[in-house]
Amino acid sequence: MAEQIALKDVSLQFTAKPHAFTVLEDISLSLQKGEFVVLLGPSGCGKSTILNLVAGFLQPDTGRVLCGGKIIQKPGPARGMIFQQPNLFPWLSVLDNVTFGPRLGRHRKEDVNAEAMDWLARVGLQGFEHHAPWQLSGGMKQRVALARAWLPGPEVLLLDEPFGALDAQTRLMMQELLRSAWLETDTTLLFVTHDVEEALFLADRILVMSAKPGKIVEEIVSPFGRERDIETLAEHPQYSEIKHHVLHRVRQEAKRHLNTL
Numbered sequence: 236m237a238e239q240i241a242l243k244d245v246s247l248q249f250t251a252k253p254h255a256f257t258v259l260e261d262i263s264l265s266l267q268k269g270e271f272v273v274l275l276g277p278s279g280c281g282k283s284t285i286l287n288l289v290a291g292f293l294q295p296d297t298g299r300v301l302c303g304g305k306i307i308q309k310p311g312p313a314r315g316m317i318f319q320q321p322n323l324f325p326w327l328s329v330l331d332n333v334t335f336g337p338r339l340g341r342h343r344k345e346d347v348n349a350e351a352m353d354w355l356a357r358v359g360l361q362g363f364e365h366h367a368p369w370q371l372s373g374g375m376k377q378r379v380a381l382a383r384a385w386l387p388g389p390e391v392l393l394l395d396e397p398f399g400a401l402d403a404q405t406r407l408m409m410q411e412l413l414r415s416a417w418l419e420t421d422t423t424l425l426f427v428t429h430d431v432e433e434a435l436f437l438a439d440r441i442l443v444m445s446a447k448p449g450k451i452v453e454e455i456v457s458p459f460g461r462e463r464d465i466e467t468l469a470e471h472p473q474y475s476e477i478k479h480h481v482l483h484r485v486r487q488e489a490k491r492h493l494n495t496l
């Protein structure tokens with residue numbers, strides 16, 4: 236497998252008042268092409284900051300952030316991002332929301348519409364292409380956001396707690412949908428969550444972070460295989476042990492962080 240994303244000895248300070256602080260210290264990580272990596276850690280440890288560096292919204296103070304071996308200097312279509320809020324344009328239809336980026340990039344509407352319709356069908360929104368965002372549920376809006384992110388064929392998708400605002404059932408459906416789209420497209424995914432069960436279901440690899448300064452303190456390689464099923468995952472002989480270990484580790488870091496506040 237080829238290396239798709241790499242952070243090499245990355246440190247970053249924010250100069251927020253009343254004083255500057257180090258948000259990330261000496262972070263090194265690497266994602267292979269087609270890998271699904273989940274970042275877990277206490278609130279404020281710098282998970283979104285890592286996504287923002289990979290997206291090209293931020294530059295590190297020291298170290299390098301690379302995509303396909305090249306230094307990331309600015310945002311680009313090779314790296315898509317999905318946030319907790321779907322951020323759809325309320326005045327555009329579902330289809331026009333999904334095709335907005337490629338049309339800005341001067342692709343002809345007719346050329347992108349067929350592919351967009353295909354993505355809408357994959358995320359279960361066939362027949363909703365002419366609906367307005369206000370006519371959709373929260374889960375449906377987030378499915379539009381998934382289709383929109385996947386349409387330009389990004390090499391990397393960065394997902395910042397994308398299902399955090401959804402109810403438990405919708406969340407499970409979205410997790411399954413994300414995994415099947417990922418398996419079909421072989422995109423490289425970097426996903427941020429607070430939810431240990433979500434991380435266990437989704438990830439090839441989980442990276443646990445500490446806070447103040449943000450560091451990666453543990454890596455857990457999933458033993459569950461790629462063809463996993465949400466209904467039977469908990470029956471895997473190692474599931475309880477790994478879940479317990481990850482929960483304990485995340486709680487340990489969260490408590491340590493609280494004590495430093």
Ligand SMILES: Nc1ncnc2c1ncn2[C@@H]1O[C@H](COP(=O)(O)OP(=O)(O)OP(=O)(O)O)[C@@H](O)[C@H]1O
Pocket residue numbers: 249250251258276277278279280281282283284285
């Ligand atoms: N642009 C900024 N300027 C100053 N401080 C910032 C900026 N962005 C984030 N921070 C601070 O940096 C720290 C890390 O923020 P970040 O959003 O990366 O954490 P996180 O782990 O994603 O948190 P959460 O899980 O709560 O979303 C926080 O203390 C946050 O307040």
